[in-house]
Amino acid sequence: MSMLTVQDLNVWFGSNRDRVDAVIGASFEIPRGESFGLVGESGSGKSTILRAITGLAPDWSGAITVDGQQIGKARPKTFFKTVQMVFQDPYASLHPRHSVDQVLGETLHLHGFKDIDSRVVKLLDDVGLGQKFRFRYPHQLSGGQRQRVAIARALAPEPALLLLDEPTSALDVSVQAEILNLLADLRADRGLTYLMVSHDLSVVGHMCDRLAVMKDGEIVEVLDVAALRAMEAAHPYSKQLLEASV
Amino acid sequence: MAETQTLREWLLTETPTSRRHAKMSALYQGWLSFRSNTMAMIGLGILVALVVVAAGAPLIAPHDPFVQELSNRLAPLGAEGHILGTDSLGRDILSRLIYGARITLYIVALVALIAPIAGLLVGTVSGYVGGWTDTVLMRITDIFLAFPRLVLALAFVAALGAGIENAVLAISLTAWPPYARIARAETLTIRSSDYISAIKLQGAGALRIITKHIWPLCISSLIVRVTLDMAGIILAAAGLGFLGLGAQPPSPEWGAMISEGRRFILDHWWVATMPGLAIFTVSLAFNLLGDGLRDVLDPKAGE
Numbered sequence: 001m002s003m004l005t006v007q008d009l010n011v012w013f014g015s016n017r018d019r020v021d022a023v024i025g026a027s028f029e030i031p032r033g034e035s036f037g038l039v040g041e042s043g044s045g046k047s048t049i050l051r052a053i054t055g056l057a058p059d060w061s062g063a064i065t066v067d068g069q070q071i072g073k074a075r076p077k078t079f080f081k082t083v084q085m086v087f088q089d090p091y092a093s094l095h096p097r098h099s100v101d102q103v104l105g106e107t108l109h110l111h112g113f114k115d116i117d118s119r120v121v122k123l124l125d126d127v128g129l130g131q132k133f134r135f136r137y138p139h140q141l142s143g144g145q146r147q148r149v150a151i152a153r154a155l156a157p158e159p160a161l162l163l164l165d166e167p168t169s170a171l172d173v174s175v176q177a178e179i180l181n182l183l184a185d186l187r188a189d190r191g192l193t194y195l196m197v198s199h200d201l202s203v204v205g206h207m208c209d210r211l212a213v214m215k216d217g218e219i220v221e222v223l224d225v226a227a228l229r230a231m232e233a234a235h236p237y238s239k240q241l242l243e244a245s246v
Numbered sequence: 247m248a249e250t251q252t253l254r255e256w257l258l259t260e261t262p263t264s265r266r267h268a269k270m271s272a273l274y275q276g277w278l279s280f281r282s283n284t285m286a287m288i289g290l291g292i293l294v295a296l297v298v299v300a301a302g303a304p305l306i307a308p309h310d311p312f313v314q315e316l317s318n319r320l321a322p323l324g325a326e327g328h329i330l331g332t333d334s335l336g337r338d339i340l341s342r343l344i345y346g347a348r349i350t351l352y353i354v355a356l357v358a359l360i361a362p363i364a365g366l367l368v369g370t371v372s373g374y375v376g377g378w379t380d381t382v383l384m385r386i387t388d389i390f391l392a393f394p395r396l397v398l399a400l401a402f403v404a405a406l407g408a409g410i411e412n413a414v415l416a417i418s419l420t421a422w423p424p425y426a427r428i429a430r431a432e433t434l435t436i437r438s439s440d441y442i443s444a445i446k447l448q449g450a451g452a453l454r455i456i457t458k459h460i461w462p463l464c465i466s467s468l469i470v471r472v473t474l475d476m477a478g479i480i481l482a483a484a485g486l487g488f489l490g491l492g493a494q495p496p497s498p499e500w501g502a503m504i505s506e507g508r509r510f511i512l513d514h515w516w517v518a519t520m521p522g523l524a525i526f527t528v529s530l531a532f533n534l535l536g537d538g539l540r541d542v543l544d545p546k547a548g549e
Contacts, residue, residue: 056447080448087443088440093441093443096463106448107445110449135267
């Protein structure tokens with residue numbers, strides 16, 4: 001059964017003369033347990049698709065189905081228990097005045113968990129941070145540690161689908177590998193489904209089973225990773241992208 | 247000594263063991279950085295002294311501030327039994343200043359409670375909700391901002407009647423719009439940030455986002471602004487008192503005392519000068535404190 005189906009999705013910003021169409025007629029499907037990549041250059045609408053799925057981009061049309069349930073304009077609370085997102089910049093995605101404990105505690109509280117203390121400890125262990133980071137504030141953490149906290153926050157409601165918005169692009173190379181391995185391990189342990197946005201083909205090649213190539217708001221081609229590795233793209237733009245990344 | 251040392255270590259630990267411990271530790275570190283600012287500590291010292299004086303007024307004041315002694319009116323500085331002299335009705339100026347500290351603190355405390363909270367509410371709701379709400383609230387704010395502060399306060403007092411409570415109300419009504427503007431500006435930069443998006447993705451409602459996520463980031467700049475405005479508030483209250491629309495005689499409000507002393511300012515300068523010095527000292531103390539708090543509370547400074 002498919003975890004996420006996107007049919008003919010259009011996303012735009014502004015209205016009338018100022019209208020900008022960020023995504024045009026995007027369709028793809030992700031089976032449960034798969035890791036799906038969205039690649040393309042900056043401004044091609046990759047992140048906008050994630051924001052439309054989560055409701056952060058208010059103007060969209062088309063059909064989005066998550067775990068068999070069609071999504072309307074307002075998302076019910078159960079939606080956020082199924083779908084969570086990790087943001088691109090860990091320096092901007094944590095509240096500067098909230099400690100790690102507050103961030104995770106509030107998330108757990110909002111999802112109606114009772115055993116908050118033990119869950120916070122467990123989440124920190126799961127993302128490889130441990131107890132001593134529990135009462136730290138974001139400015140006392142490195143970029144990689146912050147992104148681990150952001151991942152812990154996304155895992156807190158025990159979602160089935162994780163949207164990853166270039167989760168490593170703001171980190172330096174050695175830390176990137178750590179975070180990518182953490183994400184791969186978590187997926188293996190929990191049977192998560194990933195939708196991962198990246199402009200880095202090697203990251204997508206490492207993390208994903210299939211990928212879609214986007215250009216100017218449209219999906220030009222969907223290929224699997226074997227085709228990516230064999231450099232067998234059909235669309236000229238995908239070919240160009242593959243050649244540029246070698 | 248050994249015990250204080252361990253307490254200090256407990257407070258400065260890198261790895262707090264509980265929520266309470268973490269909070270105490272953060273407070274202590276804030277205090278340490280505040281303490282290193284000498285000017286701010288002077289300001290805090292003056293204000294603590296003011297509070298002590300106001301609380302212990304009946305014990306400290308050498309005379310009853312209301313007892314008149316017409317045979318000894320306008321006694322100079324250092325006169326026997328009256329260190330700061332007496333006013334036109336022979337009342338001891340020092341005692342009146344000491345009791346006046348209570349009124350000043352009362353005004354300052356009430357305005358500091360009403361105006362920033364009203365401003366914070368209006369500003370954050372306006373900034374976060376946006377659209378029509380924003381337009382309506384901000385135009386109302388503009389209308390209040392368009393009047394000179396003291397003139398608007400005068401109009402309110404004239405409408406509500408003279409008296410210390412109405413003076414407080416009038417000053418509060420004129421003091422909130424700048425706070426609303428600051429809070430709105432901060433909210434606009436905060437509301438589109440990723441950490442607000444992240445908490446939205448946990449299903450948080452607007453009320454929770456405004457009170458738990460936006461307020462903590464606005465409050466530090468508001469606190470600083472309040473302490474810097476305190477001098478203005480004291481002066482506005484004194485101004486209303488001076489114009490006879492604030493505290494009413496025989497209440498020993500500092501502004502009203504200056505107003506009384508004005509008639510003798512050439513021959514008996516100390517009658518107006520002493521309350522003036524008191525206002526100056528307290529205003530200065532608030533300004534110094536505000537500068538120090540800005541250094542401690544500014545979230546950007548912590549990074």
